[in-house]
Structure formats: C-alpha cells, structure tokens
Amino acid sequence: MFSNILIYFVVIPLLMLGGLALCRNIKQIRAVAVAGSLALLALSVYLLVDYLGLRAAGATEPMLYTDSWSWFPTLGINLAVGVDGISIAMLILSAVILLTGSFASWKINPCPKDFFLWLVLLSTGVFGFFISIDLFTMFMFYEVALIPMYLLIGVWGSGNKNYSAMKLTLMLMGGSAFLMLGLIGIYYQGGHTWNLLQIAQSNSIAPDWQRFLFPMTFVGFGVLGAMFPFHTWSPDGHASAPTAVSMLHAGVLMKLGGYGCFRVAIYTMPQAAEELSWIFLILTGISVVYGAFSACVQTDLKYINAYSSVSHCGLVLFAILMLNTTAMTGAIMQMLSHGLMTALFFALIGFIYGRTHTRDITKMGGLMQIMPYLSVCYVIAGMASLGLPGLSGFVAEMTIFVGSFEHADTFHRFFTILACCSIVITAVYILRVVGKLLFGPVQDDHHRSLTDAEWWERTSTITLIVCVAAIGCFPNFFESLIRYTFSPEIFAVIGMN
Amino acid sequence: MDYSQFLAMKQEIGLLVVFLLVFLYDTFASARAAGATGWVAVGLFAIFTLFGFCPTVSEPAEAFAGMYSTNAVMATIKNILNVGTLIIMIQAITWAKQDAVAIRRGEFYEMVLLTLFGMYLMISSRHFLLFVIGLETASLPLAAMVAFDKHRYESREAAVKYILTAVFSSAIFLMGLSFVYGLTGSLYFDRIGIAVAEGGLSLMLIVAIAFVMGGIGFKLSLVPFHLWTADVYQGAPTPVTSYLSVISKGAAAMAFLIVLCQVFAAAYADVWEWMLYALIILTITIGNLFAMRQKNMKRFLAFSSISQAGYIMLGIMSCSELGTAALMYYVLVYIFSNLAAFGVIGAIENNTGCVSMEDYNGLYRTNPRLAFTMMLAMFSLAGIPPFAGFFSKFFIFTSAISQGSVAIYVLVLIALINTIISLYYYLLVVKAMYISQEQGPVATFRSSGSERFALWVCVAGILGLGIVSCFYNSLLGIAGV
Numbered sequence: 008m009f010s011n012i013l014i015y016f017v018v019i020p021l022l023m024l025g026g027l028a029l030c031r032n033i034k035q036i037r038a039v040a041v042a043g044s045l046a047l048l049a050l051s052v053y054l055l056v057d058y059l060g061l062r063a064a065g066a067t068e069p070m071l072y073t074d075s076w077s078w079f080p081t082l083g084i085n086l087a088v089g090v091d092g093i094s095i096a097m098l099i100l101s102a103v104i105l106l107t108g109s110f111a112s113w114k115i116n117p118c119p120k121d122f123f124l125w126l127v128l129l130s131t132g133v134f135g136f137f138i139s140i141d142l143f144t145m146f147m148f149y150e151v152a153l154i155p156m157y158l159l160i161g162v163w164g165s166g167n168k169n170y171s172a173m174k175l176t177l178m179l180m181g182g183s184a185f186l187m188l189g190l191i192g193i194y195y196q197g198g199h200t201w202n203l204l205q206i207a208q209s210n211s212i213a214p215d216w217q218r219f220l221f222p223m224t225f226v227g228f229g230v231l232g233a234m235f236p237f238h239t240w241s242p243d244g245h246a247s248a249p250t251a252v253s254m255l256h257a258g259v260l261m262k263l264g265g266y267g268c269f270r271v272a273i274y275t276m277p278q279a280a281e282e283l284s285w286i287f288l289i290l291t292g293i294s295v296v297y298g299a300f301s302a303c304v305q306t307d308l309k310y311i312n313a314y315s316s317v318s319h320c321g322l323v324l325f326a327i328l329m330l331n332t333t334a335m336t337g338a339i340m341q342m343l344s345h346g347l348m349t350a351l352f353f354a355l356i357g358f359i360y361g362r363t364h365t366r367d368i369t370k371m372g373g374l375m376q377i378m379p380y381l382s383v384c385y386v387i388a389g390m391a392s393l394g395l396p397g398l399s400g401f402v403a404e405m406t407i408f409v410g411s412f413e414h415a416d417t418f419h420r421f422f423t424i425l426a427c428c429s430i431v432i433t434a435v436y437i438l439r440v441v442g443k444l445l446f447g448p449v450q451d452d453h454h455r456s457l458t459d460a461e462w463w464e465r466t467s468t469i470t471l472i473v474c475v476a477a478i479g480c481f482p483n484f485f486e487s488l489i490r491y492t493f494s495p496e497i498f499a500v501i502g503m504n
Numbered sequence: 505m506d507y508s509q510f511l512a513m514k515q516e517i518g519l520l521v522v523f524l525l526v527f528l529y530d531t532f533a534s535a536r537a538a539g540a541t542g543w544v545a546v547g548l549f550a551i552f553t554l555f556g557f558c559p560t561v562s563e564p565a566e567a568f569a570g571m572y573s574t575n576a577v578m579a580t581i582k583n584i585l586n587v588g589t590l591i592i593m594i595q596a597i598t599w600a601k602q603d604a605v606a607i608r609r610g611e612f613y614e615m616v617l618l619t620l621f622g623m624y625l626m627i628s629s630r631h632f633l634l635f636v637i638g639l640e641t642a643s644l645p646l647a648a649m650v651a652f653d654k655h656r657y658e659s660r661e662a663a664v665k666y667i668l669t670a671v672f673s674s675a676i677f678l679m680g681l682s683f684v685y686g687l688t689g690s691l692y693f694d695r696i697g698i699a700v701a702e703g704g705l706s707l708m709l710i711v712a713i714a715f716v717m718g719g720i721g722f723k724l725s726l727v728p729f730h731l732w733t734a735d736v737y738q739g740a741p742t743p744v745t746s747y748l749s750v751i752s753k754g755a756a757a758m759a760f761l762i763v764l765c766q767v768f769a770a771a772y773a774d775v776w777e778w779m780l781y782a783l784i785i786l787t788i789t790i791g792n793l794f795a796m797r798q799k800n801m802k803r804f805l806a807f808s809s810i811s812q813a814g815y816i817m818l819g820i821m822s823c824s825e826l827g828t829a830a831l832m833y834y835v836l837v838y839i840f841s842n843l844a845a846f847g848v849i850g851a852i853e854n855n856t857g858c859v860s861m862e863d864y865n866g867l868y869r870t871n872p873r874l875a876f877t878m879m880l881a882m883f884s885l886a887g888i889p890p891f892a893g894f895f896s897k898f899f900i901f902t903s904a905i906s907q908g909s910v911a912i913y914v915l916v917l918i919a920l921i922n923t924i925i926s927l928y929y930y931l932l933v934v935k936a937m938y939i940s941q942e943q944g945p946v947a948t949f950r951s952s953g954s955e956r957f958a959l960w961v962c963v964a965g966i967l968g969l970g971i972v973s974c975f976y977n978s979l980l981g982i983a984g985v
Contacts, residue, residue, distance in 0.1 A: 181921070
C-alpha cells in the first residue's frame with residue numbers, strides 16, 4: 008500500500024495531526040505545520056516532475072499512479088487512487104495554500120493547537136479528495152473537508168460568525184445530500200462500481216438516468232463551487248472566517264466544487280452534460296455577472312473579495328460546461344489562478360484587518376503611505392484579478408473566452424459575451440478599492456502608527472505572488488498537463504474535440 | 505417432551521444463568537459485598553457476551569415444533585444487543601452507587617437482563633405466541649425501570665405513560681394478530697407466509713398488517729406511535745433512557761424486519777411497502793422538526809432517536825439481504841454513538857445534576873474530553889465522515905436504493921434532506937460546547953473510572969467501526985449477501 012506515492016498525500020496530514028496532538032507550545036505547533044506543509048509541497052512538486060517524465064516516456068492512460076485496495080468488497084468499494092495533470096495541479100495548489108495559510112496564522116489566538124488540528128483535518132479531506140478515483144472514498148474525503156469549517160469559523164471567526172458558520176455548513180452539507188443520492192445512483196446505474204474510470208470508460212449509464220443523476224451531482228458540487236442561486240453561503244462564510252480559513256476555503260475548497268463537477272458529473276455522464284449544459288450555463292452566467300456587480304457595492308473588504316470569488320468561480324463552472332478542450336484548459340488555469348490570487352487577497356485583508364481592526368473601506372485610506380509592502384501586494388493581487396497580462400488571471404480568462412467562443416451558436420456566444428463583461432466590472436470594483444483604500448487620504452490618524460508586514464506575512468505573500476506570476480508567464484505548460492485527460496474513448500460520445 | 509431441545513436456545517439459557525447468578529448474589533451477599541453487585545453483573549455479562557461469539561452459538565437450530573429458531577443473523581443481532589447492554593451496565597455503575605438507588609441497584613441489573621431475554625424471544629420466535637410473550641417480557645419490566653426514581657415526580661409520570669401506551673399498543677397488536685389468525689388459520693410464521701401468498705390481497709389483511717405494524721411501531725417509537733417517547737426519556741433515569749433508546753429499539757427493529765420481510769413478504773408490494781414508506785417519511789421528518797426545539801438534552805435525544813428509527817427502517821424497505829446487513833450495522837453504530845452521548849449526559853448529570861442544553865455552554869473549556877466525546881457522538885449521529893455514523897447512513901441508503909424504483913429515490917432524497925435538518929440540531933450541541941461564551945459553565949470534574957471506560961469504548965467504536973471495514977464486511981457475510 009505504501010509503495011504508491013499518492014497515499015502519502017493522506018499519510019502526511021495524518022502524521023501532522025498526530026504531531027500536533029503531541030505539541031506543547033506554539034513554536035512546536037508552527038514547526039509541525041510548516042514542516043508538514045513543506046513536505047506536502049515537495050511531494051506534489053516531485054509528483055509533477057515525475058508525472059511529466061512518465062508522459063514524456065509515452066504513458067498515455069488517462070490516469071497514472073492508479074492503485075486500488077479493497078475496502079468493502081461486497082459493495083465494490085475500494086480505496087482507489089490515481090491522478091492526472093488536473094489533479095496534480097490541484098494538489099500543488101492545495102499544498103501552496105496550506106503552507107501560506109500556516110504562515111498567515113502564525114499568531115492565531117486562542118487555542119492555536121485546536122486551530123491547526125482542524126485546519127490539517129480539513130486539508131486531509133482536500134488531499135484525499137484530489138487523489139481518489141473511487142466515488143465513495145472521494146465523497147468521504149469531500150465531507151471530511153467540509154465539517155471542520157463549522158468550528159474553524161465558529162470559534163476563531165469574527166463578526167456574525169454563528170450565523171455564517173451554520174449557514175455555510177448546512178448549505179454545503181445540503182449540497183452533499185444531493186450529491187450522495189447522485190453517487191449512489193451512479194453506482195447502481197453505472198454497472199455496480201464506484202470506480203470513476205471504469206464508469207467513464209464503459210459509459211453505461213442510460214440516458215434517462217443521466218438526465219436525473221447529472222443535475223444531482225452537478226448541483227451537489229456546484230453548491231461548493233458557489234453556483235447561483237446556491238452561492239449565498241460564500242460571502243457570509245468568507246467574511247466571518249479567520250484569515251487562513253478564508254484562504255483555504257476560497258483557494259482550495261471552492262475548487263473541490265469545480266473539480267467535482269468536471270470529474271464526476273461531466274466525466275461519467277457526458278451525454279446529459281451536453282444535453283443539460285444550457286440550464287447550468289445560464290446559472291453560472293448569472294453567477295459571473297451577478298457576483299461582479301455585487302462586489303461593486305460592498306464596503307467590507309472581505310465581502311468584496313467573496314463576491315469576486317463567486318464571479319471567478321462561476322467562470323470555472325461556466326468554462327467546464329463549454330465542453331471543449333480549450334475552455335477546459337482555461338477552467339483548470341482559472342482554478343489555479345483564482346485559488347492563488349484569492350488566497351493572496353484574503354491573506355492581505357487578514358493582515359490589514361489585524362492592524363486596523365476594520366475592514367470597512369470607508370473607514371480606511373492612504374494605506375500606501377502607512378504600509379507600503381502590503382499595499383503593493385494588494386495592487387498586484389488586484390491586477391491579477393482584473394486580468395493584467397503577465398499575471399495568472401489574464402491567461403486563464405483569455406483561454407476560457409477563446410474556448411467558449413468556439414461554439415458557433417447564438418446561445419453560447421451570447422453568454423460568452425455576457426461573461427466577458429464581468430472583466431470590465433471586475434476592473435471597476437478592484438480599481439475602486441485600490442484607489443480608495445491605498446491612495447486616498449488617510450482616514451484615521453490612529454492608522455499612521457501602524458507597522459508594515461512581519462517576516463511571516465512577507466513569506467506568505469511572496470510565495471503566492473511568485474506562483475501567480477509563474478502561471479502568467481508560462482501558460483503553455485498547462486496544455487501538456489491536461490492533454491491526456493480528454494482521452495478519446497471518454498469524450499468521443501459527445502464529439503468533444 | 506424432548507428436553508434436549510432447550511440446548512438450541514444457547515443464548516437464552518446463558519442469559520438466564522447470568523440472571524439467576526446476579527439475582528442470587530444480590531439476595532444473599534453481605535451488606536459489604538452488595539456494593540460490588542454492579543461489577544459482578546458486568547463481569548458475568550461480559551463472559552456471557554464473549555460466549556455469544558463462539559461459533560457453535562450461531563449454528564442454525566430449531567426447537568419446540570418450530571416455534572423457536574435461531575441462525576447466524578439472529579445470533580449476531582443478539583450479540584450486538586449484548587455489547588450495547590454491557591456498555592450500559594458499565595455506565596450505570598456510578599449512577600447505581602447513589603444513595604437513593606443503591607438499595608435497589610440489584611433490581612436494575614436483573615430487570616435489564618430480564619427485558620433482554622424478552623427481546624431475544626422476539627427476535628428468535630417463529631410463532632406469534634412466543635413473539636407476544638417476548639414483547640411483553642421486554643415491555644413490562646421496562647415500566648418498572650422507568651419508575652426507578654420513584655420519589656421523583658417525572659419518573660413516576662413517565663412510568664405511567666409508558667405502561668399505558670405499552671398496554672394499549674399490545675392490545676392493538678393482539679387485535680391485529682387475531683385478524684391474521686382469522687385469515688390464515690395459523691400463528692406460525694411460515695404458514696402465515698404461505699397463506700398470505702395464496703390468499704391474495706384483502707381489506708382484512710391490510711388492517712391486520714397495519715395493526716401489527718402499529719404494535720411494533722410503538723416499541724420503535726415510529727411516528728405516529730411516538731408520543732410517549734419524549735416524556736418517558738426525560739423522566740426515566742439516564743441509564744434506563746439509554747437502554748430504551750438503543751437496545752429496546754434495536755431489538756424491535758430486528759423483530760420488525762423479521763415480521764415484515766419473512767411473515768408478510770408476499771404482501772410487500774401490495775400492502776406494507778407504502779405503509780412503511782409513509783411511516784419512514786413521517787418518522788424522520790417529525791422527529792427532526794421536534795428535536796430542533798428541545799432544550800433538555802434527554803428530550804433532545806428522544807426526538808433524535810425517533811428520527812434515527814426512521815433511518816433504521818430504510819433497511820427494511822428493500823427487503824433484501826443487503827438491507828438486513830445494513831440494518832444490523834446501523835443498529836450497531838447507533839448503539840455506540842448514542843451511548844457515547846448518553847454516557848456524557850449521565851456523567852454530567854451524576855456530577856452536577858445538569859441536563860439542560862444551556863448547561864453545556866462552554867463545556868469545552870472546563871471538560872474538554874467530555875465535550876470532545878459528545879462532539880464525536882453528535883457527528884456520528886449526524887453521519888459525518890470519517891466517523892462510523894457516516895458509513896452506516898451511506899450503507900443504509902445504498903441498501904434502500906438497491907430496490908430500484910423511482911419512488912425509493914424520492915424517499916432517500918427526503919431522508920437525505922432530513923440529515924441536513926438533523927445536522928443543524930446536532931451542531932447546536934457542538935456550538936453550545938465549543939462556541940458559546942456563557943458565564944459559568946459547569947465546573948471541571950473528573951468522571952468516575954467506569955464512566956470513562958465506557959466512553960472510551962464508545963469512542964473507539966465511533967472511530968473504528970466504519971474505517972475498519974471488517975465489521976461491515978462480516979455482517980454482509982452473515983446476512984448472506
């Protein structure tokens with residue numbers, strides 16, 4: 008079992024949990040958290056290099072490193088793992104955000120030990136989800152990733168945290184209720200197996216059942232992907248969550264939704280996806296535009312960023328539903344790009360809030376004079392968000408819209424153009440905040456005495472900025488990552504190119 | 505009469521031996537030695553529980569002209585009930601040391617064993633006469649147990665409510681049986697089964713089955729036969745409440761499965777499938793909706809256990825071996841989760857006398873381990889992975905859907921939406937313990953060794969029963985999937 012590299016993505020977090028349980032002071036806790044997430048990052052980078060090597064050597068299967076260990080054999084449940092380029096990209100993203108999140112919660116208070124225990128439990132679920140190809144295991148890890156949010160927000164959050172924590176948990180678990188029904192249905196209709204690859208390759212779910220099960224699974228994951236009208240947990244949840252949790256949640260957990268929509272709903276039921284994609288295109292189209300407009304009128308920094316996340320994550324689902332390779336590539340890039348960029352945003356907001364004790368942009372101003380380092384980082388994050396070439400947002404959105412425009416019919420074109428408008432609106436709310444917050448006059452004289460970033464804050468932000476710039480500068484790298492995911496035998500049925 | 509037939513009833517005989525030994529010890533022990541009655545009962549019962557796992561016990565056997573039979577499934581469900589009863593007996597030790605109870609503590613253990621004997625008969629009978637004897641043996645001593653704190657008003661009130669509803673539901677059950685006898689001319693399960701299959705559908709059969717379901721539905725506290733539950737759970741002493749909520753319920757669920765899926769199997773599609781369908785929806789939904797509003801922990805768990813009974817019934821819905829295995833597994837997991845919750849409630853009640861949910865505010869700061877155990881129990885009851893409750897819920901849904909009709913998908917969807925409602929109120933407990941910042945949480949205390957031991961066992965069960973797959977795999981094997 009331990010000869011497979013993927014299993015260590017679950018083993019390391021579990022070891023971290025054990026290590027954290029033994030910790031006696033804050034220094035040990037930090038050491039365990041940073042060492043563990045560095046190990047995960049190193050492992051995921053090694054996996055990437057090894058994966059590309061295998062591909063270069065001529066491996067053409069849709070998934071590599073596949074392995075399966077029997078768990079509940081009578082029901083066909085296995086602990087099955089396997090990754091392709093998309094999963095690896097997600098693993099790296101999760102590791103980066105866990106690392107930077109650990110740095111961002113350097114001085115978390117109270118009960119740092121409990122905080123990190125829940126945070127690591129959450130990431131155990133995240134990593135487990137991305138390496139699984141067995142629907143049961145995948146779903147189990149998915150729920151493991153959701154429930155720690157309740158306590159993380161409820162105990163360490165701010166503002167209206169009780170309400171937000173309960174709303175977030177119940178809405179996400181509500182989504183997973185639909186998901187569970189969908190998955191059990193897939194099991195019975197797809198030939199009594201939970202293995203994703205087998206279901207996708209045999210494509211044996213009857214079209215009538217697909218029409219019923221596809222919305223179940225898509226909505227189930229779509230709730231976590233903040234699809235309109237199931238996005239309302241997102242602004243409240245993000246606004247109340249502590250910094251690292253916002254980072255991890257917007258950066259990684261919302262990607263679970265997009266990844267799941269693609270990997271489970273579309274992968275196993277392509278016919279229904281093609282037939283019903285118009286419904287969800289409308290919904291995600293609304294997400295994109297509505298999220299952006301909502302962000303324009305918010306005054307709380309976290310709410311602005313949360314609505315911006317709704318808009319950007321809506322774009323991920325929007326691109327996935329276009330069902331062609333170009334748009335899918337864009338979706339993957341957008342997942343990475345948004346994950347890193349929004350984590351950077353939330354980290355910066357957390358750092359600023361830790362100093363000014365307010366997130367209301369009407370009560371702050373002129374931060375560029377007071378904390379230039381954090382302000383410059385904020386500008387970079389903003390530029391990435393509104394799609395400045397050279398940073399990640401531009402390449403992702405460009406690819407998505409080019410891919411979407413490949414559809415020649417009016418319906419797709421109309422929604423593509425509509426979604427394109429969100430770029431302009433994004434520029435409005437980003438520049439408004441940047442102008443007001445960073446360059447306006449100083450609103451509160453107490454702010455003049457505030458200090459700039461500490462070393463752990465700098466580590467966290469620089470890591471993220473480097474990643475954002477790397478994606479922006481080397482976008483062609485992604486095409487080679489996801490080339491084999493769309494293997495002909497899976498997508499031939501819907502004539503996807 | 506061939507007396508060797510009694511040897512077929514290995515578990516029943518063993519239980520009676522334990523009962524007699526405990527009774528003799530309790531009666532003849534000196535005043536000093538009587539203090540150890542609880543441990544003697546636990547020790548003897550533990551040996552008996554181990555005995556239940558011997559391979560010879562699970563061999564199929566029949567006695568008394570087919571009135572009694574046992575097989576691997578029945579032996580297993582009895583073993584599961586034994587494990588639960590053992591945990592309750594350990595949990596009860598501290599409670600039984602209190603002055604008001606100490607003088608009668610032997611009776612508590614004896615009545616537990618006696619009612620368990622009745623449940624054994626319910627499970628193993630192949631004839632309705634024996635079944636009724638089992639049902640009454642399992643019901644009437646429970647009323648005495650509910651009234652154990654006889655000087656407390658709530659306890660007396662609960663006992664009266666329990667006995668009246670028990671007798672009433674027995675009467676309905678017997679009425680149903682008389683219809684069954686009139687229709688089929690027999691009370692043997694197999695002959696009724698054949699006669700029902702040949703006789704076809706009739707109004708009499710529908711009424712008969714409805715009455716029989718009502719009778720057992722009372723023991724299971726299915727809605728609309730649930731009205732006694734909350735008051736009785738609140739009024740009864742905590743160990744009795746936990747016994748009522750897990751063991752009595754688990755046995756009744758198994759008996760329900762046997763009666764419906766074996767005796768009335770032929771009437772599945774025509775008669776009781778839709779009855780059960782409606783019962784499940786009502787039970788889960790109403791149990792959940794009322795649980796949200798409770799302020800007393802025991803009432804809260806009463807309604808939670810009503811809705812859990814609805815989930816258990818999903819195992820019957822498919823009427824298959826898969827369903828039997830899922831039901832047994834659900835009962836097993838439910839025993840551990842609910843007993844963990846009741847263990848914490850009992851420990852807090854014994855040490856501070858608090859049972860209201862407000863008293864749990866800030867518990868994590870003063871008693872972190874108890875709070876953590878309670879949280880695990882709540883998560884397991886709500887079906888959150890990686891705890892055992894997630895697996896049992898998933899498997900019971902999987903078993904129900906194996907039946908395949910669209911209606912069953914709708915039923916499971918309703919049940920799933922209800923899990924969200926249940927998650928809400930389970931999280932309220934977690935919120936009280938972890939998040940609420942009230943002044944004056946219950947003081948830090950150290951619970952007794954027996955309480956801690958029982959809680960450790962429950963926590964091990966919650967963590968291990970799901971992830972360690974051999975439990976469910978072996979249950980699947982026993983059920984013959």
